[in-house]
Amino acid sequence: MKLSREEILDRLAASCKNTLMETLEIKYIDFGEDFLTASMPVTPRVHQPDGVLHGGAMVALAESVGSAASFMFLDNKEMFVRGIEISANHIKSKVDGMVYAKATFIHKGRTTQIWNIDVVDEEDNLISKCKLTTIALPRK
Template sequence: MNLTKEQILERLAQSCKNTLMETLEIKYIDFGEDYLVAQMPVTPRVHQPDGVLHGGAMVALAESVGSAASFMFLDGENMYVRGIEISANHVKSKRDGMVYAKATFIHKGRTTQVWNIDVVDENETLISKVKLTTIALPKK
């Protein structure tokens, strides 16, 4: 069955119901042959106490987009995808607006995948640089 881009993005949106992604208002907005993009609004909901975007929220955004990309580009119907390692360098703070995370493959293995995830703002300014490793495990 060939689905349209809109149908695939809607399926991703439905998978976020009642999850952390819904709580953080993460939305998948674009994809291509080797990437997936998600956005997250920067509001007090994702701030640390001094009023800037919390690093943990950025890491949650990055892991969400990388894991969803693994699910999309692998056999997600027959595999579980789990993040097994993540590292992030937060290079700029952000108080409001929107951030975008784009996951692209560094390594696409059958069992493990390594993702580069850049988190940028509306002006394409780098906010955080993330590397995520996922593992695909067969459903039993």
């Protein structure tokens, strides 16, 4: 049975209940054959003390979208996914509005996956450039 686009996005949304993704208001909004995109509002909830978007919130967004993409594109009935390394270069500040993270494959291996994740604002300005490595492990 092939799921519709809306059903897949609804399942991703349901997986976020009572998690950090729900706390940060991260929503999965688009996907294709080799990418997944999520959004996060920039509000005081994700600010650092001086009123700008916290780098850790951007990293949480990046790891959330990359890990969810690995889960989507691998056999998730037989495997589970964990992030094993993430790096981020924060390029521009953001005070309000929205940010969008798009995860695309750099490497799609059976065991490890490497993701490029660009975090951009509403005008497609690069806010942060991230790289995530995930590992797929067999369920027992």
